[in-house]
Amino acid sequence: MTWSTYAGFAGMMAFLAMMPGPDTMVVLKNALTGGARGGGWACAGITVANFLQGTAAAFGLGAVITRYRPVFETVKWLGAAYLVFLGIQALRGAWRGNYEALDDVRRARASRGRRFREGFLSNITNPKVIVLYLSVLPQFLTPGVTDQADALLLAYTVAALGVVWQVLLLFFVHRVRGWLQQRKVRRAMDGATGTALVGFGAALAFEA
Numbered sequence: 001m002t003w004s005t006y007a008g009f010a011g012m013m014a015f016l017a018m019m020p021g022p023d024t025m026v027v028l029k030n031a032l033t034g035g036a037r038g039g040g041w042a043c044a045g046i047t048v049a050n051f052l053q054g055t056a057a058a059f060g061l062g063a064v065i066t067r068y069r070p071v072f073e074t075v076k077w078l079g080a081a082y083l084v085f086l087g088i089q090a091l092r093g094a095w096r097g098n099y100e101a102l103d104d105v106r107r108a109r110a111s112r113g114r115r116f117r118e119g120f121l122s123n124i125t126n127p128k129v130i131v132l133y134l135s136v137l138p139q140f141l142t143p144g145v146t147d148q149a150d151a152l153l154l155a156y157t158v159a160a161l162g163v164v165w166q167v168l169l170l171f172f173v174h175r176v177r178g179w180l181q182q183r184k185v186r187r188a189m190d191g192a193t194g195t196a197l198v199g200f201g202a203a204l205a206f207e208a
């Protein structure tokens with residue numbers, strides 16, 4: 001694989017990573033409720049799921065999911081239901097508007113696993129991620145020229161660029177945290193992220 005081919009792939013994936021999607025909204029939702037650390041744990045879960053899906057695609061395992069319609073449909077509906085569930089949680093927070101700071105360290109620690117799971121499950125149950133890998137990677141791989149290592153490099157580049165974008169998002173949230181803690185602003189953000197997550201879930205469910 002040439003450097004120009006890789007640079008073209010990385011540029012396209014960087015653009016896609018910055019487009020608002022379920023991963024961005026899940027990180028933002030957890031950053032609003034748990035600060036940079038809360039968003040970081042969600043980002044970690046998304047990253048692990050992304051690497052797993054990228055590995056599966058590079059080794060051809062992802063094709064099994066997309067080939068067998070019942071498996072694909074099951075994953076799709078689970079992912080849609082989970083995104084809607086997360087969206088409803090955010091909308092409930094916006095409706096109640098109860099944003100008292102959580103100073104209990106034990107509660108903060110207990111939430112790490114939940115935030116990690118939210119990120120992991122929202123990504124691993126989204127079949128659009130594996131479809132993205134399966135549809136884009138082959139365009140940059142040449143049979144007989146590129147090998148398995150090239151496929152893994154491309155797949156892991158997608159995951160790494162996702163991490164970079166999410167870290168930048170967390171940095172931005174941290175910088176404007178004081179403004180975001182205002183009750184009106186927080187309710188508006190929760191309402192926006194909740195609506196977006198429900199919308200992504202509905203779009204995933206009813207997509208042909």
